[in-house]
Amino acid sequence: MTIYVVPCGVSLLDALEDPASKRRPPRWKAKPFGDRRDDWTGKTLLASGHEHRIDDDQVIGSWTESGLADPMLCEWTSMVSAETHTLAKRTGLPMEPVAALRAVLDRNDRVVLLASDTGKGITAALCVAFVITGGDVRRMHFISTPSSEAEVATFAGRLHPRKVTVVRVTGLGPSDGGLRTAVAGIGRVLRCVYDLQERLEIHLTGGFKATLLHTLAMSEVVHSLSPATKTEGPNGGGPIDWTTAWYLFDDEDASPVQIGLRRFSTGSINNMRAELSAAARKKLPDRSCAFENIAWEVQGTEAVLNDFGVGYLAVLGPKDHRTNDGAP
Structure with a gap:
């Protein structure tokens, strides 16, 4: 199908x-x-x-x-x-x-x-x-x-x-x-x-x-x-x-x-979810910043998602609901 x-x-x-x-x-x-x-x-x-x-x-x-x-x-x-x-x-x-x-x-x-x-x-x-x-x-x-x-x-x-x-x-x-x-x-x-x-x-x-x-x-x-x-x-x-x-x-x-x-590799997907989930909460990521200026950017002291980041996170979800693993 x-x-x-x-x-x-x-x-x-x-x-x-x-x-x-x-x-x-x-x-x-x-x-x-x-x-x-x-x-x-x-x-x-x-x-x-x-x-x-x-x-x-x-x-x-x-x-x-x-x-x-x-x-x-x-x-x-x-x-x-x-x-x-x-x-x-x-x-x-x-x-x-x-x-x-x-x-x-x-x-x-x-x-x-x-x-x-x-x-x-x-x-x-x-x-x-x-x-x-x-x-x-x-x-x-x-x-x-x-x-x-x-x-x-x-x-x-x-x-x-x-x-x-x-x-x-x-x-x-x-x-x-x-x-x-x-x-x-x-x-x-x-x-x-x-x-x-x-x-x-x-x-x-x-x-x-x-x-x-x-x-x-x-x-x-x-x-x-x-x-x-x-x-x-x-x-x-x-x-x-x-x-x-x-x-x-x-x-x-x-x-x-x-x-x-x-x-994207599994590691990149995990980093993407972690970074974008943090940016969605206006927080700077704790570890990886691989998607900075690609899916999110820094404005002042906060991280902000751009339109691509909003879309990526919508596809991924705030956590991996298929394995119940939360974002790192």
Whole structure:
């Protein structure tokens, strides 16, 4: 079984709304959703600066009732976005791309789409999920990133096999707060999918460009925690990479290219957790300072995490919960 983590951008909506696009279903008009998309996001999803947005468990139903779950979305015969193209190519299924998208869920895989915390971003991700499921909203799920360590424990259980889960990355949008909340949320998602102990593919072909470098860096931490290889298949099969990352050139006929992930040693991981845990408490590390100015820095007499450090620590957790060993 494989978990696909896919940062999701808005190129699908752009393709739909561009009258010159050759990739749109032939019966779609220049503005296929009319005013429905703006009405839905403005009145229900992101009203009053998120203060009155609907609960996560109501998003799919509300989106469907709004008419945005249009069956014509499933009429595409080519890949209209980097997210669907890369996923279709990486399924390894010997069939046409659209058919491969629909079949991937039948083999107990999980697809996790990371959406920005914006109306357009969430709408695009829901449309991508709708395309992948072939219009079966029963195979779609919507949740937000864990906002605390307490939520991490239950989050992995909500990433269901045979479903596409759209994850709203809380804080990922235009704001004065920067990327810390969003990066921490992505890091916690990566930790949860790692905890499921299944083959993990992280696709870096779409999504909010500002966080792609952070996501790649956090992927290297997950890769470092994972075994170098995993044996699968009948009679043990052959070795495969447990955690991989992929990107796609801007070419409809191109195949995804694997990104070579660096691997931190066990000692480096232990030092990283110790340093970052101390910095999170505004304390200077007692021993190692290997990640100073990489993941944290000194401000006055205190240590302060930067955005990369926030993400690293979100992946690692304040202690190694897999062995119950506390940070040194």
